[in-house]
Amino acid sequence: MRRLFLIALSLTILLPLVAVLLAFAATSSQAQCAGGAAGPGSAPGVPSSLLAIFEQAAGSYELGASGWAYLAAINQIESNFDQSTLPGVHSGTNADGAAGPMQIGIDGTAGNTWARYEVDAPGGPNPPSVYNEIDAVYAAANYLHASGAPGDWQAAIYAYNHAGWYVAQVQQLAQQYAQAASGPGSPATGIQGLGAPAACVTVGPTTPGATARILPDGLAAAPEDAPAQVQAAIAAGNRIIDTSYSTERQPNMLATVMSSYDCSGSTDFVLYNAGLNAAQVDIGDGIAGDSGMLESYGDPGPGRWITVYASAGHALIQLAGVVLDTAHWTSTIPSGSGPRWQPATILPSQLADGNTWTERHPPGL
Secondary structure, X not given: OHHHHHXXXXXXXXXXXXXXXXXXXXXXXXXXXXXXXXXXXXXXXXXXXXXXXXXXXXXXXXXXXXXXXXXXXXXXHHHOOOOOOOOXXXXXXXXXXXXXXXXXXXXXXXXXXXXXXXXXXXXXXXXXXXXXXXXXXXXHHHHHHHOOOOOOHHHHHHHHOOOHHHHHHHHHHHHHHHHHHHOOOOOOOOOOOOXXXXXXXXXXXXXXXXXXXXXXXXXXXXXXXXXXXXXXXXXXXXXXXXXXXXXXXXXXXXXXXXXXXXXXXXHHHHHHHOOOOHHXXXXXXXXXXXXXXXXXXXXXXXXXXXXXXXXXXXXXXXXXXXXXXXXXXXXXXXXXXXXEEEEHHHHHHHHOOOOOOEEEEOOOO
């Protein structure tokens, strides 16, 4: 009886402790690799209600094992999975004549691509509508296949939108989705990259709403309402908050966590691992650019979710209300030099340091 009592007592003590440790690991641990069963049904960052549409459209037009990831990437970039309120997404057109959640040309400089590639998609309305998510995704799949996918994804994406930055952004985001669906450390299938992010997509702590939050352990919790790329950027920042400051440039410093980063290096690391800056870096070696390069990054002005502040001598990045900066204007966790999360309240002090600042943001964010 005494032995049974001791076993029961041990379990009474250990089980709650295990539960506490597991809960702590799930909410405040360093960024982790996204797991789950292989296949698009488990890709973090992609709405579960749309995954089957992407997969079925990719299968219908023989876009290969990762075709769904490319369709998801384009859908996210063009309309934040049909949640954007920008002109042309739900009615009318954008300035170039593109329309719908996949931003397919119906007029103007975008041409009437829709008329050539629209299809009567299963589950879509009759007649097909460029503003319907199902019809738009199937038409995009048809268009990409006709433009060379899956044999030449770069050419197909470039045909979809004639911009090098767009090709790089779609490829990197597609790689993230495909890797997340494949599980930790698994290579993405069929992804042609101009320089891939880290080998597995990271996820980290989240917080309700649209504003990030700095946790007691120094990590930033990504807002649950933020787009997938914003969450990926914050997760990337979490990976380097215990590094020190150094201006040294090393090969693969964006794809691999190094021991030190300077201001532009840490900003580039965050953008690169969210699939947002392939055009800004030396893709062959994965070496970060400098702060001067960031003065011409993306689109001008502050972004809704992400703003890069750059000058000739310094750079920093604001993500959903928190700032990653190597200049510390408040106490940080951990202490020491290097990139650290700080509240956005530091910005007035930082931007008054005598530099001439430029505000830039990723297109659409």
